Amino acid sequence: MEVAVRSTPALTTVAALALALAGLPAAADPSGPAEPDLRRFYTQKIKWAAxxxxxxxxxxxxxxxxxxxxxxxxxxxxxxxxxxxxxxxxxxxxxxxxxxxxxxxxxxxxxxxxxxxxxxxxxxxxxxxxxxxxxxxxxxxxxxxxxxxSCGGQPEEEPEADADDAGAVLRQLRETAAKCAKESGPVLPxxxxxxxxxxxxxxxxxxxxxxxxxxxxxxxxxxxxxxxxxxxxxxxxxxxxxxxxxxENVQEQGLVGAEGRQTALDNFLLWCTKNAGCVFGEDSRMARHAMVKLIDDLDAYPLKSMDGEEFTGQDVVSVLGTALYSRQAWPALSQALGALLADGDPRALLRMGGRPQGARTEVPEDNSDAALMAVNCADDPDRPGAERVEKEIGRLQTEFEEASPVFGRSMLLPVLLCFGRPAGTDYIxxxxxxxxxxxxxxxxxxxxxxxxxxxxxxxxxxxxxxxxxxxxxxxxxxxxxxxxxxxxxxxxxxxxxxxxxxxxxxxxx
Missing domain, CATH: 3.40.50.1820 (Alpha/Beta hydrolase fold, catalytic domain)
Incomplete structure (x- = not known):
C-alpha cells in the first residue's frame, strides 16, 4: 500500500531522481491513478548459498x-x-x-x-x-x-482428441482446466x-x-x-x-511445430538409412512407415517395467521431439531406437528424454508440460468457444495429422487445452x-x-x-x-x- 506524504516540489524532484538512479519505478503523478509501490522488490539483495x-x-x-x-x-x-x-x-x-x-x-x-x-x-x-x-x-x-x-498427473495423462465424440472432448478439456487450476494454486492466473x-x-x-x-x-x-x-x-x-x-496464435504455432518436427524426422530417417546398421533398413520411405507403426503399436500395447511403469508410443514421440533438435544427437538416437526395436529395451531412449530415474525433486513430474500450456494460453488472446471447438475438432485433427503423422497428435493437444482457460493478453x-x-x-x-x-x-x-x-x-x-x-x-x-x-x-x- 502506498503511503501519502506531504512534500515540496524540490523534494519530489530529488526523490524522483534518486529512484531513477536506483533503477526503480518512479511514483505516478499524484493527480493521476496511483501506481503500486514496488520498492521492496527492487531493493532486495540475493543471499547466495551452496x-x-x-x-x-x-x-x-x-x-x-x-x-x-x-x-x-x-x-x-x-x-x-x-x-x-x-x-x-x-x-x-x-x-x-x-x-x-x-x-x-x-x-x-x-x-x-x-x-x-x-x-x-x-x-x-x-x-x-x-x-x-x-x-x-x-x-x-x-x-x-x-x-x-501442475495438472496433477503424469505428462501423458491428457485428453484424447476424438472427432467422433466432440462433446466428450469438451468435458475432458473443462475437467483438465479445472484440475490445473486446483493443482497449480494461486500462481496460475x-x-x-x-x-x-x-x-x-x-x-x-x-x-x-x-x-x-x-x-x-x-x-x-x-x-x-x-x-x-x-x-x-x-x-x-x-x-x-x-x-x-x-x-501467430497457438493453433498456427502448433501446426508449424508439427511440420518442422516431421521434416527433421524425415531428414533423420534419410540419414539413418544411408548408414550401415540402421535399424530401419535402407529405404527411407519404408522407414517412415515403420516409425509410425512403432508408435501406434506402443500406444496400443505399452511396454511395462518391473515396477509397472509403462512406456508408450507417445513417450517415443516426446523423446524424438527433443533429440531431433540437434544433428549431433542423431547417432545416439539411432542406437537407442535400435535397442528398442531389437530388444524391447527403452532405457537408452528414456535417458535421451531426460526422464528422472528415481531422483528426489520438489517439482511435479508434469510441470514442464503444464507450464508450457499455461504460458502459451496466457500469451494468446484467441479463445474459441465450445460451439467452435465441437464444430472444428475433426478438421483440426485431420489438419494436424496431415502436417505430421508422428507429431500431429502431441502438437494438437496444447491447442485444445487452452479451451476452458481465461482469454490471454493481447499485449504481445x-x-x-x-x-x-x-x-x-x-x-x-x-x-x-x-x-x-x-x-x-x-x-x-x-x-x-x-x-x-x-x-x-x-x-x-x-x-x-x-x-x-x-x-x-x-x-x-x-x-x-x-x-x-x-x-x-x-x-x-
Missing part, C-alpha cells in the same frame, strides 16, 4: 563447484496489487572467471524450461562468455522450483510472459545491474522481445536465438513492436525444426531498427550450441559489443 542436490536434482560436479551458488528473488504474485502475495524465483549463478562486467541472465526456452537445471547441464558451454559475466539461470514463475504449476518480463527486471536490479544483459533461446526470445517493449531503456546486450513468433500481439532500445542480436537457423527462419525475419521487421539479424545456414534448434561461428559472434557481442552486420551469415557446419 546449491542442494537432493532438492534441485543437480549433478554432483555442479553442486561441488565453488563458483556455483543458488539463491532466490522475491516478486509479487500480481504486479498491479503486490499485497496479494509473493513468489520466490529460484536462481543459479556461475561466477565470472575473469574481470566481471555484470550478470548475463539466460533463458533456455520452453515455455516451461527450468533455468537452474538448464544452466547446470550447459555450464561448460558458457565458459568463454563466463570470463566476463556471472552467468545466471532462473526458473520462471510457474516453472521448476518457482511455484511450479498470473503466469505468462508479460509478468515474467517484469520478474526479469526485478532480477536485473537484485543482481546489481543497471542494464539487462540477456541470452534467450526459443521461447526465451519471446520473453526478451517483451522486455524490450516494457523496459527499452534497461536493455543492455541482448541476444535472441531461435526466434519465436510474436503474432498488439504492443511489442517498433521498440526504442539499443541494438540487439537475433539469430535464426535455416533448418530449425521448431522456430522457422521466417519467424526471425518477421520478428526483426516487427521490432524495428534495433533488431540485427544473423543468418545461420545450419540445422537444429537454435544456433549457439551447434555452430562455432554463431557462438563466436554471440560471445563477441556480449563481451566486446562487436555486433555483426545486419543480414550477415554463418555457413552450415
Amino acid at each position: 546449491c542442494k542436490p537432493d532438492v534441485q536434482n543437480l549433478p554432483e560436479d555442479v553442486t561441488k563447484d565453488k563458483d556455483v551458488s543458488c539463491g532466490k528473488v522475491t516478486v509479487p504474485l500480481d504486479y498491479a496489487k503486490p499485497g496479494r502475495g509473493t513468489i520466490g524465483l529460484a536462481l543459479m549463478r556461475v561466477k565470472a572467471s575473469g574481470d566481471k562486467r555484470g550478470s548475463l541472465l539466460v533463458n533456455f526456452g520452453g515455455p516451461g524450461g527450468a533455468g537452474v537445471a538448464g544452466l547446470a547441464g550447459a555450464k561448460k558451454d558458457f565458459g568463454y562468455v563466463g570470463k566476463g559475466y556471472d552467468v545466471v539461470g532462473f526458473d520462471p514463475r510457474g516453472v521448476g522450483l518457482s511455484a511450479p504449476v 498470473y503466469i505468462g510472459t508479460v509478468n515474467v518480463s517484469r520478474d526479469l527486471d526485478v532480477m536485473r536490479r537484485a543482481l546489481g545491474d543497471k542494464k539487462l544483459n540477456y541470452l534467450g533461446f526459443s521461447y526465451g526470445t519471446r520473453l526478451g522481445a517483451v522486455y524490450t517493449a516494457q523496459f527499452p531503456k534497461k536493455v543492455g546486450r541482448m541476444v535472441l536465438d531461435g526466434v519465436d513468433t510474436l503474432t 500481439r498488439d504492443d511489442v513492436r517498433d521498440v526504442d532500445a539499443p541494438k540487439f542480436l537475433l539469430v535464426g537457423t535455416r533448418g530449425d525444426p521448431a522456430t522457422p527462419y521466417r519467424w526471425t525475419e518477421e520478428t526483426a521487421e516487427r521490432l524495428g531498427s534495433s533488431a540485427v539479424v544473423l543468418d545461420n545456414k545450419g540445422d537444429g534448434h537454435t544456433g549457439y550450441f551447434g555452430s562455432k561461428c554463431v557462438k563466436d559472434k554471440v560471445d563477441a557481442f556480449l563481451l566486446y559489443k562487436q555486433l555483426p552486420k545486419n543480414g550477415s551469415s554463418c555457413a552450415a557446419e
Whole structure:
C-alpha cells in the first residue's frame, strides 16, 4: 500500500531522481491513478548459498563447484496489487572467471524450461562468455522450483482428441482446466510472459545491474522481445536465438511445430538409412512407415517395467521431439531406437528424454508440460468457444495429422487445452513492436525444426531498427550450441559489443 506524504516540489524532484538512479519505478503523478509501490522488490539483495542436490536434482560436479551458488528473488504474485502475495524465483549463478562486467541472465526456452537445471547441464558451454559475466539461470514463475504449476498427473495423462465424440472432448478439456487450476494454486492466473518480463527486471536490479544483459533461446526470445517493449531503456546486450513468433496464435504455432518436427524426422530417417546398421533398413520411405507403426503399436500395447511403469508410443514421440533438435544427437538416437526395436529395451531412449530415474525433486513430474500450456494460453488472446471447438475438432485433427503423422497428435493437444482457460493478453500481439532500445542480436537457423527462419525475419521487421539479424545456414534448434561461428559472434557481442552486420551469415557446419 502506498503511503501519502506531504512534500515540496524540490523534494519530489530529488526523490524522483534518486529512484531513477536506483533503477526503480518512479511514483505516478499524484493527480493521476496511483501506481503500486514496488520498492521492496527492487531493493532486495540475493543471499547466495551452496546449491542442494537432493532438492534441485543437480549433478554432483555442479553442486561441488565453488563458483556455483543458488539463491532466490522475491516478486509479487500480481504486479498491479503486490499485497496479494509473493513468489520466490529460484536462481543459479556461475561466477565470472575473469574481470566481471555484470550478470548475463539466460533463458533456455520452453515455455516451461527450468533455468537452474538448464544452466547446470550447459555450464561448460558458457565458459568463454563466463570470463566476463556471472552467468545466471532462473526458473520462471510457474516453472521448476518457482511455484511450479501442475495438472496433477503424469505428462501423458491428457485428453484424447476424438472427432467422433466432440462433446466428450469438451468435458475432458473443462475437467483438465479445472484440475490445473486446483493443482497449480494461486500462481496460475498470473503466469505468462508479460509478468515474467517484469520478474526479469526485478532480477536485473537484485543482481546489481543497471542494464539487462540477456541470452534467450526459443521461447526465451519471446520473453526478451517483451522486455524490450516494457523496459527499452534497461536493455543492455541482448541476444535472441531461435526466434519465436510474436503474432501467430497457438493453433498456427502448433501446426508449424508439427511440420518442422516431421521434416527433421524425415531428414533423420534419410540419414539413418544411408548408414550401415540402421535399424530401419535402407529405404527411407519404408522407414517412415515403420516409425509410425512403432508408435501406434506402443500406444496400443505399452511396454511395462518391473515396477509397472509403462512406456508408450507417445513417450517415443516426446523423446524424438527433443533429440531431433540437434544433428549431433542423431547417432545416439539411432542406437537407442535400435535397442528398442531389437530388444524391447527403452532405457537408452528414456535417458535421451531426460526422464528422472528415481531422483528426489520438489517439482511435479508434469510441470514442464503444464507450464508450457499455461504460458502459451496466457500469451494468446484467441479463445474459441465450445460451439467452435465441437464444430472444428475433426478438421483440426485431420489438419494436424496431415502436417505430421508422428507429431500431429502431441502438437494438437496444447491447442485444445487452452479451451476452458481465461482469454490471454493481447499485449504481445498488439504492443511489442517498433521498440526504442539499443541494438540487439537475433539469430535464426535455416533448418530449425521448431522456430522457422521466417519467424526471425518477421520478428526483426516487427521490432524495428534495433533488431540485427544473423543468418545461420545450419540445422537444429537454435544456433549457439551447434555452430562455432554463431557462438563466436554471440560471445563477441556480449563481451566486446562487436555486433555483426545486419543480414550477415554463418555457413552450415
